[in-house]
Amino acid sequence: MLRTAAALLAAITLAACYPDLDWRPLNAAQGRFTVLMPARPKEDSRPVAEGVTMHQWATRASDALFAAAYTDYPAAAVSHMATVQAALVAKGGRLAGERELRQEGLAGREFSVEFPADKAPPVLHVRLLASGNRLYQLSVLTRGDKPSRDDIDLFFDSFHITPSQ
Numbered sequence: 001m002l003r004t005a006a007a008l009l010a011a012i013t014l015a016a017c018y019p020d021l022d023w024r025p026l027n028a029a030q031g032r033f034t035v036l037m038p039a040r041p042k043e044d045s046r047p048v049a050e051g052v053t054m055h056q057w058a059t060r061a062s063d064a065l066f067a068a069a070y071t072d073y074p075a076a077a078v079s080h081m082a083t084v085q086a087a088l089v090a091k092g093g094r095l096a097g098e099r100e101l102r103q104e105g106l107a108g109r110e111f112s113v114e115f116p117a118d119k120a121p122p123v124l125h126v127r128l129l130a131s132g133n134r135l136y137q138l139s140v141l142t143r144g145d146k147p148s149r150d151d152i153d154l155f156f157d158s159f160h161i162t163p164s165q
Helices: 002-015 077-089 149-157
Strands: 024-028 033-037 042-049 052-061 064-072 094-103 106-114 122-131 134-143
Touching (some): 024 052, 033 064, 033 149, 077 106, 077 122, 077 134, 122 149, 134 149
Antiparallel strands (some): 024 033, 042 052, 052 064, 064 134, 094 106, 106 122, 122 134
């Protein structure tokens, strides 16, 4: 608990260095995570498969959409990362980059999908993290050069798992 509080304090301090956005902590108790959001998010839930619901917090800031979500699957979530990535690319985008990673001790994948457009094509930046049957998804949909890569990294890197109660 102390480690999580210290990490959140460090992230808030770092967020003060990025004055363009109004960074604030989101504590998603039922999702067992915290993350910095650039504005007050709205919560939403929707089915993504038979008996599977995605819970999401999303907000618009700096001409972008920031979202943090989790989904509990009946099988190991790590097996769903490639499926989620393929589904996002299949919406008409082109995979612009990807890498495997570890964060908070969780296996993860980060990728970007570019979508065709006449001017300032939209780019979807996604970080997926698997914890047992739970898949966490952090996403930023951008257009043009805002928000900056530093803002996207701040959002992604501020994600922390909280202990179950």
